Amino acid sequence: MSSLLKVDNIHVYYGSIHAIKGVSFEVNEGEVVTLIGANGAGKSTTLNTVAGLLKPKSGTIEFEGKSIVGVPAYKTVFHGMALCPEGRRIFLQMTVQENLEMGGYSRPNSEIEASLANVYERFPRLKERYKQVAGTLSGGEQQMLAMGRALMSKPKLLMLDEPSMGLAPILVEQIFDIVKELNEAGTTILLVEQNARMALSVAHRAYVLETGTISMTGDAHELAEDDRVRKAYLGES
Amino acid sequence: MVFFSYLISGISLGSVYAIIALGYTMVYGIAKMLNFAHGDVIMVGGYVCYCALSYLHLPAIVSVPLAMIACTVLGVVIEGLAYRPLRQAGSLAVLITAIGVSYFLQNGAQLIWSATPKNFASVVHFDLPSSLTSLGLSSEAIVTVGACIVIMIALTTFVNKTKLGKAMRCCSEDKGAAQIMGINVNRTISMTFAIGSALAAVAGVLLCSAYPTLQPTTGSMPGIKAFTAAVFGGIGSIPGAFLGGLLLGVIEAMAKAYISTNLANTIVFAVLIIVLLVRPTGLLGKYAPEKV
Numbered sequence: 001m002s003s004l005l006k007v008d009n010i011h012v013y014y015g016s017i018h019a020i021k022g023v024s025f026e027v028n029e030g031e032v033v034t035l036i037g038a039n040g041a042g043k044s045t046t047l048n049t050v051a052g053l054l055k056p057k058s059g060t061i062e063f064e065g066k067s068i069v070g071v072p073a074y075k076t077v078f079h080g081m082a083l084c085p086e087g088r089r090i091f092l093q094m095t096v097q098e099n100l101e102m103g104g105y106s107r108p109n110s111e112i113e114a115s116l117a118n119v120y121e122r123f124p125r126l127k128e129r130y131k132q133v134a135g136t137l138s139g140g141e142q143q144m145l146a147m148g149r150a151l152m153s154k155p156k157l158l159m160l161d162e163p164s165m166g167l168a169p170i171l172v173e174q175i176f177d178i179v180k181e182l183n184e185a186g187t188t189i190l191l192v193e194q195n196a197r198m199a200l201s202v203a204h205r206a207y208v209l210e211t212g213t214i215s216m217t218g219d220a221h222e223l224a225e226d227d228r229v230r231k232a233y234l235g236e237s
Numbered sequence: 238m239v240f241f242s243y244l245i246s247g248i249s250l251g252s253v254y255a256i257i258a259l260g261y262t263m264v265y266g267i268a269k270m271l272n273f274a275h276g277d278v279i280m281v282g283g284y285v286c287y288c289a290l291s292y293l294h295l296p297a298i299v300s301v302p303l304a305m306i307a308c309t310v311l312g313v314v315i316e317g318l319a320y321r322p323l324r325q326a327g328s329l330a331v332l333i334t335a336i337g338v339s340y341f342l343q344n345g346a347q348l349i350w351s352a353t354p355k356n357f358a359s360v361v362h363f364d365l366p367s368s369l370t371s372l373g374l375s376s377e378a379i380v381t382v383g384a385c386i387v388i389m390i391a392l393t394t395f396v397n398k399t400k401l402g403k404a405m406r407c408c409s410e411d412k413g414a415a416q417i418m419g420i421n422v423n424r425t426i427s428m429t430f431a432i433g434s435a436l437a438a439v440a441g442v443l444l445c446s447a448y449p450t451l452q453p454t455t456g457s458m459p460g461i462k463a464f465t466a467a468v469f470g471g472i473g474s475i476p477g478a479f480l481g482g483l484l485l486g487v488i489e490a491m492a493k494a495y496i497s498t499n500l501a502n503t504i505v506f507a508v509l510i511i512v513l514l515v516r517p518t519g520l521l522g523k524y525a526p527e528k529v
């Protein structure tokens with residue numbers, strides 16, 4: 001297995017706030033890797049830094065062996081990574097189809113038709129509503145749209161920031177099923193979640209993030225059995 | 238008959254306001270800033286066209302595009318030098334800078350072209366049959382209204398159908414999300430200024446063709462009126478700018494004709510205030526106007 005993303009000892013600041021203090025992790029091709037951690041641990045900051053929205057003060061980030069530190073966010077998508085951001089951030093005033101087309105912004109126009117068909121096949125609900133303005137979709141549909149939009153760029157690495165946030169349990173399960181399917185279809189996934197139980201059940205490997213540093217790492221199933229993880233993140237005693 | 242001629246002059250003036258307001262509204266919608274120097278770009282457009290016509294003896298068909306190109310470059314340079322460094326700054330800092338740019342352009346124009354008004358020869362004049370002119374129609378009015386409608390349709394199509402236009406709508410909604418789609422936000426904002434400024438040049442030429450006195454302050458009152466029109470129609474909204482511009486022009490013309498020439502501007506702004514009290518987002522607006 002070759003390494004797709006390699007983050008080494010990054011430090012990220014918001015002004016004087018030291019949010020990420022030397023985080024290192026790796027995502028191999030074909031894997032689902034999850035970053036779990038409590039509120040404010042730095043999960044979103046880490047993903048946003050990889051995507052290029054934030055710049056690390058020090059440390060290296062390699063994607064397919066090439067350094068992407070300092071590459072702005074609007075270029076990282078052309079390297080083959082897509083971020084499905086926290087809170088979905090779909091374009092509420094645009095239609096479902098327009099949102100998806102924007103997801104394919106980095107691809108040649110000739111590919112858009114096929115990618116759309118592909119996304120609609122995976123999310124038939126979106127196809128039914130392709131002309132609907134995104135702001136009027138339900139929360140679950142908005143999440144599907146956000147994921148569909150990210151898939152439109154045909155990413156090698158799909159980064160999902162809390163895709164289950166605010167969804168009913170049945171939808172949460174559906175979202176994680178989709179994550180599994182996407183991975184089986186060949187997409188490498190970096191998943192950030194507060195729902196540690198679900199995240200550990202679909203992931204191959206996991207990293208636990210605690211106030212800006214990695215406190216534990218290992219095989220996802222082993223971590224799910226670990227006492228400290230069970231106490232802190234799975235709500236067991 | 239007299240009413241009809243007032244109406245025509247109102248619609249024609251309103252069309253100029255609408256073209257300027259479209260520039261205001263696009264920049265506001267996408268960069269979320271009020272470019273108070275927009276009115277002065279109109280004046281620069283007027284001068285460039287005037288120079289091309291009078292000094293270089295170029296035909297109008299060359300002079301007008303030349304003015305558009307000059308204003309496009311000016312708009313992009315203003316954005317890059319004055320506004321881009323303030324992207325993360327508060328809106329007050331940006332506003333003050335825009336006012337500074339406005340004075341800079343006015344004084345720069347005074348330095349280059351002096352404060353003495355120039356007599357601008359209409360570039361859109363052609364003879365109409367007397368049956369039409371007796372109604373108060375002029376070739377300038379016809380061209381201005383026609384240009385306004387064409388620009389409005391072209392802009393709407395551009396924003397809804399083209400890749401760049403859609404990218405602009407993304408930037409207007411969420412710049413962070415736009416970036417992760419692969420959209421270069423800085424370049425998109427630049428393009429918005431380019432389009433707005435090219436429109437300002439068109440507005441400048443049409444304005445000077447209808448009201449031939451050209452001086453460094455020529456753009457400032459129409460600029461403020463057009464800004465009012467953009468807010469009136471709902472700032473950020475393209476059809477809103479169009480509607481707001483037309484209504485403002487007609488209200489102004491009617492107020493001048495039937496109430497008082499001196500009070501016309503007061504009446505225009507009174508109507509604005511009433512509309513904003515009833516509909517704070519303007520007639521067609523989605524965004525709440527920024528308090529300034």
Ligand SMILES: Nc1ncnc2c1ncn2[C@@H]1O[C@H](COP(=O)(O)OP(=O)(O)OP(=O)(O)O)[C@@H](O)[C@H]1O
Pocket residue numbers: 014017019037038039040041042043044045046086194
């Ligand atoms: N824009 C910002 N300005 C200043 N501090 C910030 C900013 N964004 C995040 N932080 C701080 O950085 C730290 C990490 O935040 P981050 O959003 O990465 O956490 P998270 O793990 O994603 O949390 P959550 O699960 O609640 O989404 C927090 O202490 C937060 O307060």
Ligand SMILES: [Mg+2]
Pocket residue numbers: 043044045086161
């Ligand atoms: Mg987060």
